[in-house]
Amino acid sequence: MFNMLLDIAGQYKDKEEEFSEHILLGAGIDTWKQKTEAVSLMTLHSSKGLEFNCVFITGCEENLIPYSLFEKKPADPEEERRLLYVGMTRAKNYLFLTSARRRFLMGREYMQNRSHFLDDIEKELIETEVPQIKIKENKDKDQLELF
Numbered sequence: 001m002f003n004m005l006l007d008i009a010g011q012y013k014d015k016e017e018e019f020s021e022h023i024l025l026g027a028g029i030d031t032w033k034q035k036t037e038a039v040s041l042m043t044l045h046s047s048k049g050l051e052f053n054c055v056f057i058t059g060c061e062e063n064l065i066p067y068s069l070f071e072k073k074p075a076d077p078e079e080e081r082r083l084l085y086v087g088m089t090r091a092k093n094y095l096f097l098t099s100a101r102r103r104f105l106m107g108r109e110y111m112q113n114r115s116h117f118l119d120d121i122e123k124e125l126i127e128t129e130v131p132q133i134k135i136k137e138n139k140d141k142d143q144l145e146l147f
Helices: 002-010 016-025 077-088 116-120
Strands: 052-057 091-097 102-105 108-111
Touching: 052 077, 077 091, 077 116
Parallel strands: 052 091
Antiparallel strands: 102 108
16 A cells, blocks of 8 residues: 555655645545445545445535635635535445535534535435434443443
């Protein structure tokens, strides 16, 4: 893996920004091994051209999809919509879109709303499930149980 990284870095000699963009956006088709029994993690960018039986897209929240957490690099909403569509169309059989009300990123807590892009999905294609959180009553407040 390290040798592959060195080979890729060698192709970018004095172009650090292009190299970091290549690494951050991934190279899905170049590094993905079909027929491997494993979970593949990749960016929406790097999923172009690939297909999977089951796809999970996490972080379907405002400021993540469409991405706008950093003011220095404003997001293009239509490009962000297109990227989400690319990710969604990678699923052959199952597609799971998840969001969280509260998220910690880079040491900071964010309270998020669902991405407004989700509202554009046709209602008859959606099955919504809200997880049921069970809070166990702690009998002895001083000692926590492991199991």
